[in-house]
Amino acid sequence: MARKLSFLDKSFWITESQANPKHVACLQLLSIPEGQDPKTYVTALHKEMQGFARACPPFNCRVKAIGIWPLGLQPVKHMQMDYHVQCHQIENIDDREALDRFIARMHETRLDPQKPLWQYHFLYDPTHHTFAIYARVHHLYGDGATLVRWFQAGYLDEPQSTGFTPVWAIKRLRHTPVKQYKRIKRIWLGVWEFLMTTKDVLVILLGLLLRLLRINRHYMPVPFSGTRTVLTGQVQAGRAVATFDLDFGRIRSLARRTRASANEVLLAAFDIGVHRLLQDHGHIFKQALYTNMPINLRKPGEKTGGNKIAIVPVQLAHAEHDPYLRLRQIIYHHRVVKHAAQLARPAAFSAYTIGIQAIALVFEWLRISNWVRPIANILISNVPGPTHAKYFKDSELLGCYPISTMTPGGGVNITLMTYNGTANIGMVCCNKTIKSLQPLAQYCQEAFDMLEASIDDPSLNIDDIGEHVDEVPLSIVSDT
Template sequence: MSKKLTFLDKTFWITESEDNPKHVASLQLLKMPANASSDYVDKLLAELRSSEQASAPFNCRVSTLMGYPLKFVAVERIDMHYHVQLHTIADLNDKTALHKFVASLHEPWLDRDKPLWQFHLIKDNNSKQFALYIKIHHMCGDGSTLIRWFQAGYSQSPITQGFVPVWSMDRTQRKRDKTPWFKAVFGGLCGFVIAVKDLIWIWFRLLLKLLRINKDYMPLPFTGTKTVLTGQVKKGRAVATLDIDFDRVKTLSKRLRASANEVMLCVFDIAVHRQLTDYGQTFEKALFTNMPINLRKPGETTYGNKIAIVPVQLAHGHVDPYLRLREIIENHRKVKKAAKASHPASFSYYTLLIQAYAIMFEMLGLSNWVKPIANILVSNMPGPSEIMYFKDSQLLATYPISTITPGGGVNITMVTYNGQANIGLVCCNNNIDSLEPLAQYCLEAFDMLEKCIDDPSLNTDDIGEKMNEEDTSIADNEPFK
């Protein structure tokens, strides 16, 4: 079996370095069955390693020509001792210690001569729980693809016999009727022309914004703020996780007339400001987030990556968390409006162009000298709504831990599972000690946003901003109706 790679897939290979690997991961907490023996995890390890038959892309390595990736090709034999490993730590319930250990697993890149995935089982010798840390290269698929694959490896009830791990599952895609070549060529050409036209229009609108002729458009690239979280990405990672009741998020979003995504953007904005204040950093303008946009058609289940990532301005100057949210809503919807008005491929091309510059700066070691595209990357994906089982172990939580974009920042990814928002945080730890405070600040920021509806006296004075009197926010100029 072989599979061609799209150019976007290939960029994750071309731009990868030991300082900034391009794999994504998930930390999953599981509860053993009630009758589990003391060697349950050891037996599970042996069972997983015995499943040597794998399907694409889990049985594929990358075929290259002078270092340039061409396609996935099947390997003759899979080294299961590399792909499935077991670790023992002192106390699985010590979240800080667990996060540090997972950060050490997340730091090194995957062996490029092997299929690009690993399963790490983590146990202690006392509890009836264990953890799975799963890492897979980003070129294998985007978030929605990987969530779909790994969700298929779980069941709604315990399995004691006939368990098949995710890498051994059949992912043969349904053959589609071939489109006549002339129709495919004509349709592809028309789509390309429209996408290029829309891309030119995007850059023209950005030029008008740069010239201050029309400020009402999405942010200019590379106008982010330098912080201790941004800059040249090097070895070393900090990881943290947290949980928020997603029913609370949905209820709050209805009360505030905002989407759940916008509520969480406000929460993360407040929390990141507070973390940066701990390092003595205050700002005279808003921070920015990178927003992934899913470019797949409804029901599309192809491999690879079909996403665009564009910056969104967050909030500045408001100590009232509600006013910060309204400003973020306005800025967020400007980008969504621009995306809806353009051909999906044009946003993909736009992403490739601006990310190419960021990658160039990173490869030349110049990321500390230029402004970042954004300060954080926030993405969210829906997961299972009911309790799931890995074999006969109940899945308690699943925390996504992503890669770091060129120019640094903190990557915040959220997956909903069984009524909870499981949130994973990761960044380069060269200039900070830990992300544990940020996780706590996220919880406090959510509580503050929830309470501010009934208590207008709540504010974010401890964020540590400096407000320029001549600056006015979008919310001030364009009040909501």
């Protein structure tokens, strides 16, 4: 019998196309144990991993569908491990820009819909004692929280040369059954939940209407308020990828000093970085950029699989050249959205997400995304990862850089995973206009450095990031 999928899970299958595959991935860098020849070690590891052909759900499941409509996940009788686990020799594993370009070419292709929707690619060169794994999994299998939980279970706390089992072959315990109520009570609870969710959705829509009419400006942004840029528009085939690191200890320290969250500090740095990249392409900004912010809708301790998230727009900063003041703007806008999310049921925010994403998908199907405003300009998400070193068999994991999918309407998708005290950051966008995201990686690092330094040195500012600010007449309360 096919395993059921939620509507949100199904949406990632229904909306997939050759131009916009819906898998998420990560680039993992690992060290080869001392005394091992790189080619011999990695090719032997690749062959060993191919031997784990008895995969466990959902890694042994393909999508059972009628036309484009998925019915559920159904186990396959035979795993084609030559497809799922592959090995590639590249020129120089330590050339990060070249490695990112290689990953971008793999990331832009679609997973075979007739097979279980995952792959592991081992990458090495014969002269360096570092190798990489590019792993990708279809988004309908789970959201970031689910996939990171599986990832952590598939790695070891200590090196182990024997008895290692990769993530796709690990048996996961079934969830404890939810308490079953009598049929009549279940019906009434379902009706009550539906009515309360509908009420919360109407409250969200009313708040957006009041924001649109400028009656209440202290609410979430109205969807499709983003600025059209060279990064937004119709999603096309081809990807640009960049990966880099930030010291997460510095991020947390700066967050404490500024009474902000780590997410808000990162939003401020990424906002400045994206402005600089777009300014390089001639953009002038008359309003703030917007980010899509994923919200995990699980309760504390909940370990359900699949997708259980909402994605809502958050306004970023505008008209301030002081990095610290830009951070204060982002803190305010971010907490307005968080407050709205806390007042509504998770199901209401999930329904709201599906609604606005469905509209964006219609625009994409009609190929008119270039003519309408995007939901937002950037998607930025933060996934907590392991706090200490992990091992793939006897190879130490050095870093794990998440690389996500593209949202309808384009933009740049920035995903961060914390690992062993470091923020591993992966960025992806369409390469129809911007051929490389390496400048953005540099700009974001420089923006974080400036934001950190500006706390003690108010003279530091962003001289010009392409923002256009209307002149405001001086008043008796203006600085002179």
